Amino acid sequence: MTVCGLAAILAIPQFAFAGGGRFKPFKIIASLGYLMPENIEIKYPLDYQLEPKFAINDNIWLGLRLETAIMVQRSIFADDYQALGIFSIVPFFDYSIVASEKFRPFLGFGFGTYTSRLFFDGPDVAADNFVITNTGFCPRIGFEYNTFNISVEHNFVKNGIEYSAVKAGFTIGGGLKRGRN
Secondary structure, eight states, X not given: XXXXXXXXXXXXXXXXXXXXXXXXXXXXXXXXXXXXXXXXXXSEEEEEEEEEXXXXXXXXXXXXXXXXXXXXXXXXSSSOEEEEEEEEEEEEEEEEOOOSSSEEEEEEEEEEEEEEEEEXXXXXXXXXXXXXXXXXXXXXXXXXXXXXXXXXXXXXXXXXXXXXXXXXXXXXXXXXXXXOO
């Protein structure tokens, strides 16, 4: 239901919402991040995401975060490993402050689904196991400078793995509207 609502908002013509603003209303954020899971020891945490966003006005953005978080733990003495993959689809609401034409700090909040899958490899277990889907929410804070962005977020997953992430990425699209000369 939430995905359908976001798709309907994205389908509304540009002039209906953000037409009078200073910024283009549609952009995509692509980023990589470092994970810090709660209460588990993971040696190789990595996160990547794509997030299409649409501006309601210059300060309010709606987005859909598509994120994959990978956490691997390899044994030092053997070739076995344990890996956890978490795929999340989280609609986001961001409020950004236009500090200047180039610098925009923001606060955000999202609520969506987190699907996790645990993988084992070793002498005793050689199968893919444990697929679980839960709901969760995620507050975040960050800033954009030109097309570069940095954010810090914490994912609270119901009956799942809680984790924080520090992300850096770039923006495709969006930005300042240029007047015609």
